[in-house]
Amino acid sequence: MASPSRERRDNHSPEEQPDSHSDHGMATSRNGGSEYSLTSLAGHDECFCSLHHAETSLNRMEAYLVNNQLTDVTLIAGSRHIPAHRLVLSAGSEYFAAMFTSDLREATQSEVVLQDVDGDALWMLVHYCYTGRIELREDTVETLLSTACLLQLTAVVDACCSFLMKQLHPSNCIGIRLFADTQGCMDLLKVAHNFTTEHFMEVIPNQEFLMLPADEVAKLLASDDLNVPSEEEIFHALMVWVKSDVASRKKDVSRLLSLVKLPLLMPSFIADYIETNPLFREDRVCQDLIMEALKYHLLPERRPMLQSPRTRPRKSTVGDLYAVGGMDANKGATSIEKYDLRANTWNHVASMSGRRLQFGVAVVDGRLYVVGGRDGLKTLNTVECYDIKSKTWTTLPPMSTHRHGLGVGILEGPLYAVGGHDGWSYLNTVERWDPQARQWSYVAPMSTQRSTVGVAVLNTKLYAVGGRDGSSCLRTVECYDPHTNKWLSCAPMASRRGGVGVGVVNGYLYALGGHDASASNPSAPRFDTVERYDPKTDTWTQVASMSIGRDAIGVCLLGDRLIAVGGYDGQHYLKLVEAYDTQNNEWQQVAPLNTGRAGACIVVIKNPLP
Structure with missing residues (x-):
């Protein structure tokens, strides 16, 4: 039935006035209903909703x-x-x-x-x-x-x-990956693919991998995200797959072998497992691939011309990159962060034993050597060693000279500490640490005093790039030959660069950022420009610039990319991290640091050899 109206009628026209019926004692409407019915007393409509x-x-x-x-x-x-x-x-x-x-x-x-x-x-x-x-x-x-x-x-x-x-499990992830692809379930496909690449070493022995068609094997081998300790494991995986049905799979061998990064294999491995393999002897394409790999090893000076997808290492094989210490907003970061290339993330992994600024770091026998620097009060000559595996710090014999703003490098085994400042004067002296004798000794000094100097090793020589000598920033460059114990002058850079970052890729030396400012002008503009040095022609060439100007950049080679970490732009300590692609001459940003820092020392600890 229809619900009665709840509207009250307080004002009526003469025609609407109810008649009075004294015998009943109440008023009624014209249609016989009660004007004072229950519904007229309420003030609001209601809506009932059954919850169930x-x-x-x-x-x-x-x-x-x-x-x-x-x-x-x-x-x-x-x-x-x-x-x-x-x-x-x-x-x-x-x-x-x-x-x-x-x-x-x-x-x-x-x-x-x-x-x-x-x-x-x-x-x-x-x-x-x-x-x-x-x-x-x-x-x-x-x-x-x-x-x-x-x-x-x-x-x-x-x-x-x-x-x-x-x-998902190593025994079923390939099947789930293929099924997701068939059904168009893109999220499941991505997760299954990532699981397969992450657990690839466990996937290889399973039947699903052995039964894959060649096209699917090719998709896997083409991925730089495969989590393997070395490229040798990729070759072994291919051979396991081929040998499970040699007769029908022999025709696909050359195509799949082209996806193995043969130039990055050890020469002895190529000689023992590949060059002598009967599967490859009669195949011209396979022979060409083997020759390409051998040339890469025999002619290192031609590597810049031999770059290809086969010379780009898989992300899991490049080792771990560490950012150690540096200056931050709290006037001295003691944290150590590690960069995971596959996950594109930075994680805190350790802390330094104390505050150090403008120090040097190098890797000796898989350990981090932290050399010199200053603690905020005095310049240091102390040296500490951090063992990544045991997560312990030990003290080593100190240098003969206190140094901050020094550069360090490993050349044919020994570690070199180059230049810097001893708290009173700029230095041209150089010390060498012999890891066998466990002692420091002086070698020939540089021709120029240099602090905040960029140091790198290229073609069995130690290079000292830019820096400042007390009166100005420097554009000069010199290199040290350990066999003659002499420093030789090289062509100067186009720009004076104090606080320059340096790194080496494919036979070239790169100088990144820096500044040309006096010590009294700390907020002067920083350079975003990058110069490349060719030792064969003794010339510098400008290449693609970084995204912003900065000095005190940590620089290191990770795989085939030059990584530029943090720095100072004149106002801020930066979290910014960029990677330089030499083939395309372009910079790309990667995951930023957790802590903005300048002057962080950047090193890579490589995976142990198979």
Whole structure:
């Protein structure tokens, strides 16, 4: 029945005034209803909502489904006949909505045949349309997912994908990856692919890998994200796959071998395992690939011209990059961060034993050597060693000279400490640490006093680049030959660069950033420019600039990229990290540091040899 009005009528026209009936003692309206009925006393409308209406209705519909009552269509999948209700199916599935609300013939058919659909999976999904619940099991989830994709049941598809992600294992990840690709489930594909690359060493022995078609093996081997300790493992994986069916897979060997980074293998490995392998002897392409790899080792001076995807190392094989200390907003960072190239993340891994600024760091026998610097009060000559594995610090014999603003480098075994400032004057002296004798000794001094000097090793020589000598920043460069114990002058840079960062890639030396400012002008502009030195022609060439000007940059080679870490732009200590691609002559930003810092020492500890 219609609900009565709740409006109060306080003002009436003469025609609307009620008649008075003294015998009843109350007023009535013209139509006989009471003007003072209960509904007229309330002030607001109300709306009742049953909290369990939808659940109750669906439960009743489910009962109609189970008891085959009021059904108006039968779905047929194989031998399975499933009576159902068009309205419920259309409400739950975009697929059925399109089928039953259009001009398709199925809209009026009492029976609808679904070709190539699993009957049990269809029943589970029909039941889901009535209940919103479905059971996911390992043995049926893939069939369920593919059927849910067909019926456009997005929520079920997502639930199945999440379930499969939890089931990933080295023995099934390739199958799940291929299945996700077939179904167009991109999130599952990405997760399964990442799992496969992360656990590749565990995936190799499994049947799924051995049964892969050549095209899928090629996709895997082409990935630089494969988590392997060395490129030798990639070659072994290829051989395991080929040997499981040599007759049919021999035709694919040359194509797949081209995806192994042969130039990055040890020469002895190439000679022992590849050059003598009968599979490659009669194949011209394989022979060319082997020759390319041998040339890369025999002619190191030609490596800049021999660059290709095969000379770009996989991310897991380049070692670990460490950013040690530096100046930060708290006037001295003691933290050590490690960069994970595969994950593109920085993580705090250790702390220095105390505050040090403008020190040097080098890697000797897989350990970090921290040399000299200043602690904020005095210049240091002390040397400490950090063992990455045991996470312990030990003290080594000190240098003969206190030095901050020095540069360090490893040349043919010994460690060199170059120039710097002793707290009173700029230095041209150089000391050498003999790791066998465990002692320091002086070698020939540089021709020029240099502090905040860039030091790098290139072609068995030690280079000292730029810096400042007390009166000005320097553009001069000199190199040290350990066999003659002499320093020789090289061509100067185009710009004076104090606080310059230096690194070496493919036979070239790079000078990054820096400044040409007096000590009294700390906020002067910093350089974003980069110069490249060719030792064969003794010339400098300008290459692509960094994104911003900065000095006190930490620079190191990681794989085939030159990494520029942190620095100071005249106002801020930077978290910025950029990687230089020599082939494309361009800089790309990578994950920033957790702590902005300038003058951090950047080193790489390489993976142990296989």
